[in-house]
Amino acid sequence: MKHILTTALLAASLVLSGCGKKNADGSSKKEDTIALQNIGSDTMVNLAQAWAEAYHNVEPKVSVEVSGGGSGIGVAALINGTCDIANSSRKLEKEEEEKATAKYGGKHPVEHHIGYDALAIYVHPSNPITEISIEQLAEIYKEGGKFNKWSDLGITMPSGQDEIVRASRQNNSGTYHYFREAVVGKKNDFKQGSRDMNGSKEVVDLVATTPSAIGFSGIGYRTDKVKVIKVAKKTGEPGIEPSIKTTLDKTYPIARPMFMYVPPTAKPEAEKYIAWIVSEPGQKIVIKEGYVPLDAFAPKDAK
């Protein structure tokens, strides 16, 4: 859904930029803008948009056109050669890397690590739960898992609605893949019947409007209408709050690196753009948008 929305936006922006060009043709010819297509991860789309806007002031000639849809969409675009930069909240799978390399005549796409995202576990503010362990999450989400009711976790819901409403993601999402790997288990599958939302924001929205729901999404999507709970590696261990510090020192158990992939045939502006992203100004935006920056750029007083 987000994908289609962003495509529509993209179409609109193309029309607008088309108009802009006409003006430029009329007045001054030298201002030829270079458009970079930046497609992929829904987790990263807010960040990518913020970067694109900020970069416009740094390099007015380059316009970065961002669209989401999911890491799978980004990777597909990389393999099909329809983007300049692919965003992905998971590493390229071996098979995908091979396909992409074959597409570019033996040249590998370039991987850039551009920050981290802590995967937050969201519940409704009225839910009394304060922390959860990876094992408990697995029992809730995996096929054959034992926990279907909040009372199974020892939680009494004030609303009286005991059934756990699971919010998940569509299966081309990088977040979905990461959650399967880190929580559900690579060998396992998700329990069927979860609400598979088409975007990180939709997951948070569903949790915000459903008292008995639980969901996972990047910490960048946190709002006042949902509660982020602590996550423990094992039942009995203390829960860890997702933050810049706990992500970087790896105590928060479900955080992952975010990547940008550049096809070897991309315009040189793409590499320049990413060089800016992994520099001070780019990484400041990472923090501002609620994600976790690269280790070197973490604020000293980070909690």
Place this chain on the structure above:
Amino acid sequence: MTSSRSALSIYGEKAIEWLIRICGVSAIIFVFAIFFFVFREGAPFLADEKFSLWKFLTSTEWYPTSMSNIRYGTFALIAGTLSVTGVAMLIAVPFGLGAAIFVSEFCTGKLREFLKVIIELLAAIPSIVWGFIGLTVMNPVIQTVFHVQVGLNVLNAAILLALMSIPVMVSIGEDALKAVPDSYREAAIALGATRWQLIWRALLPAAKNGLLAAVLLGVGRAVGETMAVLMATGHAVNVPHSIFDSVRTLTATIAAELGEASEGSPHYRVLFLIGILLFTITFIVNLVADFVVKGIKNK
């Protein structure tokens, strides 16, 4: 006078005749081209030894991207599509045909023109906007009115689909009623029939075929709708037990997953098989309609 027609106008007419003929035939070409394309993409997988058609149709387990145990069961998706369409029709048929009767038989002058414009406006609302309404307006309404956990469910999507198919039903149904000759109405009134008797005994039987066509077009609209149901059903693979359960439809599955499935992969082929399945469902609906219409005619 005919002899004075110029060569140009004769050939011009021939050319236009051909143009129109091509337009007519093009519909057939397009339908077959689409058939061919969808079958070409989906059918090879039918022969795959790992694929079982029985499981495809009867298993409720849809795990197309599993790392350990890939399963392609669409029963839950079929149940999702049918439940949403069925409930939508329960709402839409009485409202749609009622509105058609009202517009055609009871309304006159300005009110009628006004109503027709409004109903056409209803048809012009893009489906994504309907989906948005389902997500942001209907969801909390259903939650508070029915005290259910999630408002994104069969009922939500069915109401949206009903509202989307009603305009189709009204305009086709109204045409069907208008096509009944006035002599029927005059005869019925002359026999002393009340308005109710006139509609129930004379007009509805006479317009039966057209009204059935109106309903079936509505069904077609509902089965094929994607965007609104993707947003409003909750998108959960689940065989519904009540109208408050979340479901996922066949169309929404294709929309959500085709973007990523790499071309030629089993997942991609299975999504095209779902396309064939959708084709089959609408084909059966149309066929049944044809038989029903013929059956009525023969009586």
